[in-house]
Amino acid sequence: MKPDFILITDQPIDYAAVTERVRSNECGAVVLFMGTVREMTAGRQTVALDYEAYPEMAQQMLQQLISEARAKWPVHAVAIEHRIGHLALGEISVAIAVSSPHRVQAFEAGRFLIDRLKEIVPIWKKENWSDGTSEWEHKEIKTN
Amino acid sequence: MKPDFILITDQPIDYAAVTERVRSNECGAVVLFMGTVREMTAGRQTVALDYEAYPEMAQQMLQQLISEARAKWPVHAVAIEHRIGHLALGEISVAIAVSSPHRVQAFEAGRFLIDRLKEIVPIWKKENWSDGTSEWEHKEIKTN
C-alpha cells in the first residue's frame, strides 16, 4: 500500500505525475479521472472558472474520502490534486488517480471519490460567463 | 466530435499522449483506464507477459466498440492503444481515454470499452510464471 497523496494547488496539474504516484507492480488497473473546464453549460458560455478552497479542511475531507474508499475496495494507492485560482477553458480542475489489483475496483473507487468530493470537500467554483457576469455555483441553494 | 484513435503497437504506451487526444473545451470530464502488468495473480508470480494480436481484426473490433459506446453515451472522443509483444512487470498493456461533457458518461463509457475489449477484441495474453512455465490465458476454456 502506497501513501496517499493529496494536494490543493494554484499551479497547473501535471496529471502524468499524479498518475505515476499510484502505479505499482501490485496493480493490474489504474483509473485516472480529470475534471476540465467546459465551455458550454446548459446553453451558456463560460470564459473561465475561479476555484476557491478552505485548504486545511479540504485536505482533511479528502483524507476521509480516501479512508472511506479503502474501507470499500482493495485500493492500492490514491492521488488527488485539486487546482484553485483562475482556470482557462480546457484546463484541469481536478485529477484523481486510483490503482488496484483489478479494474472494477479502480473504476468504482475513482467514481466514488469524485462523487463524494463534489458533495463534501470545501471547494467552490465561480463561473465567469461570456456575457461578463459571474456567479458562484452553490448546488443545493434553492431560490424559494 | 473528435476522430477516434486506435493503435495496436509493440512500442511502450505514452498514456499522456493518449489522454491528450481526447481533451477538449467541449468536455468537463476525462477518464483514462490503464491495464498494467501485475506481479501476483491468485498466489502465482508473473515475471512478464506476452501479448499477441490479430491486428486488422482488433482494429475493426475496437472501432465497433467505440461505435457501440457512442450509441449509448454522448462521448466526445475516444483513444485506445493496446500494446503487443513482451511486457515487463508494471508496464502498460492497454490505455483507454474517453472524454465527455459530464463525468458519469466518461466513467460508464470507459468501463464499457475495457469490459467489451476483453470479451471480443482478438488479443491474447501469455503468462510467464516465475517457475519458468508459460501459459496462454484463454478465459472461457473449460478443462472438462
Add this chain to the structure above:
Amino acid sequence: MTAQQIQIKLFARARELAESDLISVAVSEGITVAALRLAIADQFPQLKPLTGQLLIAVDNAYAGEDQTLNEKQEVACFPPVSGG
C-alpha cells in the same frame, strides 16, 4: 453567561457578501452551532441571501447543530460546496 467573540472564516459567496474572509460574532459562552447560525444572521444581515444554506465547520470538520463552541476552535462558515 459570559459574552465572547467567535472568529469565523468565510468562503466563496459568503466571503463576498460579507466583504471579508473573517468575521467576529458576539455570542454567549458555550453556544451551540444552531444558536451561532442565529447570531450570524442577526449580526451579518449581508449574509441573508444564503440563509438556511450556510454550512458550519469546526476544526476542519462539519459541525452538528447541537455541538457547543469555544474560542479555541477554528470555526468556518460557507455555502454548499461546488468543487470538482
Add this chain to the structure above:
Amino acid sequence: MTAQQIQIKLFARARELAESDLISVAVSEGITVAALRLAIADQFPQLKPLTGQLLIAVDNAYAGEDQTLNEKQEVACFPPVSGG
C-alpha cells in the same frame, strides 16, 4: 462439389499447437463455418486441446456457424481472447 483449399490464419495457442501461423484446409466449395470446424479438427489433430473453444473470423468479423465461405475471404481461427 468442387474441392478447394482455404487458408486459415492462426493465433496464440492455436498457432503454437499447429506450429504455424497459417494452415491450409481442404474443403468442399461453399462450405459453412460449422463444417469448416469439422474439417480443421479432422486435418489438424494438434488443435484438439482447443476443440469446442475455437473462434472463427471471416474478413475481420466473427462468423456465424451457417455462414458459407469462399477462397477470396480472409479466414482466421483462434482461442477465446484475453487482451486488456
